[in-house]
């Protein structure tokens with residue numbers, strides 16, 4: 479019998495799977511069977527949400543009045559986020575430009591929806607955060623993957639933008655520090671890229687989700703030198719709030735009315751309990767806990783990078799932030815996907831194959847996340863070393 483049922487739309491069919499999810503599911507299955515697995519694939523902090531944030535949420539929910547907030551977010555939270563820019567970077571942002579969203583994901587979606595017309599091109603680094611391509615595709619735009627390597631710190635550069643910018647290009651999307659490489663774009667380069675985009679009638683979308691988790695190197699927000707760029711951020715990573723689904727977008731002032739209408743229509747508002755919880759995110763007691771988390775991530779990075787180099791992985795650039803190491807495994811395997819599978823099955827270590835991050839030599843890279851305790855990371859490295867001796 480032939481089916482007349484309509485298939486999913488092309489944009490939905492063309493969304494690529496997140497390979498790490500299948501890997502995580504297999505890791506959980508092995509754990510359910512009693513195997514010990516070292517997790518180095520998970521892209522979220524292993525620290526609990528700080529107590530002041532949880533307590534603020536509980537106080538709010540107990541009152542029982544859990545209603546929608548305005549689409550742009552709770553005014554108090556928008557003001558608190560604007561004050562955060564003053565306190566952390568010395569940058570004044572009118573709170574009216576701050577849009578509270580459902581994570582950086584919601585912010586990326588709104589920025590793309592506000593900017594992209596069909597067939598518009600957006601430049602993205604390859605390797606890069608996989609969802610960026612999908613957001614552009616979802617808006618019927620064309621993501622243009624620009625290969626980046628160690629020489630450019632795995633980031634787009636003014637020269638690459640110059641080379642790849644066409645009549646169709648409307649923006650470049652930059653994450654600093656980057657997922658999967660943990661590398662920063664220097665302030666000088668970022669401001670040169672903002673200038674270049676401006677001179678071509680375009681803009682930048684700058685994803686600052688890993689700000690706060692930087693272990694060395696000077697950095698600032700793109701808002702310090704440009705008020706015509708879109709800056710994405712989130713409570714997920716530095717603030718240890720992944721599951722609360724809360725982030726923000728700072729948009730150029732003239733885009734805010736359209737963004738407000740988009741948010742109203744697409745999701746009405748970000749979760750209200752999460753917004754009330756986040757009011758406690760910038761308190762000194764919370765920030766002290768978060769800074770302790772940052773110090774712990776740094777300790778893990780400082781152990782992991784030399785340890786991986788010592789067993790044959792190629793890490794040409796020290797990651798300066800986030801909690802990832804993008805490691806070359808070309809000297810160990812020709813197939814990072816099979817390598818990740820074998821590491822999980824045979825050594826009980828879960829890592830993410832390069833295929834999740836683009837088409838630029840993915841078979842020669844894997845991503846390690848140091849979102850497990852130091853002892854676990856040491857155990858993981860020992861298991862990988864044994865696995866490599868056997869194979």
Ligand SMILES: Cc1ncc(COP(=O)(O)O)c(C=O)c1O
Nearest residue numbers: 581582583607653657712714725
């Ligand atoms: C670079 C980057 N941007 C955005 C996100 C989305 O984060 P969230 O929606 O939890 O804020 C992630 C998550 O891993 C990420 O790595």
